[in-house]
Amino acid sequence: MNYVVINGSPRKKNTWKMVKQAELNLKGNFEEIQLIKERIPLCNGCFKCIMEGEDECPHFDKIKPIMDKIRAADGIIIASPVYAMNVTALLKNFFDHTAYLYHRPEFFTKKALVVVSTAGAGQKDVAKYIDETLRHWGINKVYKITYACGGKDSIDEDNINKISKKFASDVESGKLHSPKFGDVLFYNVWRAMALSKDPIEADRKYWTETDLVNHDFAPEVKLNIVKKSFSKIMFFIFKKVMK
Template sequence: MKYLIINGSPRHGHTWEIVTRVKNTLSTTDTNTTFTHVELIDENIPYCRGCFSCFENGEDSCPDSDKIGPIVDKIRECDGLIITSPVYALHITALLKNFIDHVAYLYHRPEFFTKKALIISTTAGMGHKKVGKFLDETLRNWGFNERFKLCLIDVHDTNGYLPLNIKEKIDKTTLKFYNSIESKKLKSPSMNALFMYNMWRAMAYNNHIPCDHDFWVENDLINHEYHPSIPCSFIKKMPCKIFYKLMLGFLSKNSVKKEEV
C-alpha cells in the first residue's frame, strides 16, 4: 500500500514520534508498504492570497499551483493519507492551515470519495479534540470516505517514552485504518456529509460558479444525492432530495445577476 504523510509540523517532535509508531505498525502489517512524505515546512508555500482564482478559473490558475498541484496529485495517487498537526494556539499549525486554504476549492469540488485518512495530533495541554474535529470536517468535505483520529494529550511519561496504553491505542487505531483500506469497503456517508454535498451540488446546478458547474457535470455528480460509488440507502437520501430542491429554490431567488453592459 502507498501512504502519503503530510506533516503540518515545522519539526519532528512529539507528533512525529506518533507518526513513527504508525509507520512501524503499518510496515510490520504489510511488508509492501511505502511512504511518501510532504514536509510543509520545506515546501515554502506562499500564504494564500484569497484571490478566488481557484474557484473562478480552476485550481491550475492558482498563483502557487506549481507547489500545490503536485501535493494534490500525491493525495490522488495514495491508498491512505496520514495528516499531522501539533496543537498551536488551540488549533492547527499555520503551515497546515495555509495548505488547506490553498485547496479550499475542494469543498466545492470534492473528489476523494474512496479515500481513507488518519489524523494525528498531539498537545501538552488542550485543543487536540478541536484540531481533530477540524481536520475530520475538512477531509469529510473533500470527500474522504472514512477518517481515523489519533488526537493525544501528554503522550510521554517522565522519562520521555510513550506509555504502554498510548502505544496500544496507536496500534489499535492504525490497524483499523489499515484494515479499512485493505478491505476496500466504503462506508455510507454521514448526514452532515450528505447535506454538505447537496448544498455544493445545488450551487453547481445553479451555475453559481461556472468551474463548479463544469466539475459536477463532467464527473456525473450533478444527478446524484451522493457519489454513486458510495453505498447509501434510498431512505437516507430522502431528506437530501428535499433539501436539494429547497436549495435550488433559494438560490434561484437569491442569486445576484450580472448587469448587462
C-alpha cells in the same frame, strides 16, 4: 497499499513519533511530505481556486504535486501538533490552498488518519477541525489519534497501535462507508449551486463533467433508502432556493 503522509509540524518530535509508530501497523509504501520543506507561499485569499479553478491558483505549482500524491494514495495521514489551540500555520496554509474542495469534493473513496499531539490541551478540537476539513474534501472515513504528552517526550503506543490497525484494516478492505447526513447535505448544496442561474463556472464545469450533478452522492458510495431520500429532498429544496 500506498500512503501519503502530510506532516504539518516544523519539527520531528512527538507528533512525528506518533506517525512513525502508526506506520509500523500499515503495510505498504509511504510518501512523506514535510510541509516545512515545501515552502508554500501564504494563501493570499484571491479566490481564484474557487472562482476560476484550482489551476489558476498563483501557487498551483506548489500545491498540484501534493494533491497528485493524495490522489494516487490509498490512505492519507495528516499530522499536526497543537499550536495556540489550532493546527500549525504550515498545515492551515496548506488547507487554505485547498478551499476549492469545499465546492468541488473529489476524494470519496479515500480514508484518512489524523494524528495530533499537544503539550497541554486542545488536541481533540484540533483533530475535529482536521476531520471536518477532510470530510469537505469528500474523504470517506477519518480516524483520529490524539495525545496530550504534558510537555514530556513521550507517546501512547498502545492507543496508536489500536487505532492505526483499524485504519489499516479499513483501507485494505476497500469498503466504503455511508456518509453522514451533514456530508450529504453539503454535497447537495454544491450540486444545486452548479445548476443555479448564475453558477460559479469552475463549479458548473466540475459537477457536470464528472456527472456528479446527476447523482444523490458519489456513485461509488452507496446510500441507504433514508439517506437517498434525504439527498433528493435537500437537492429539490436547494434548487428551488438557488433559482
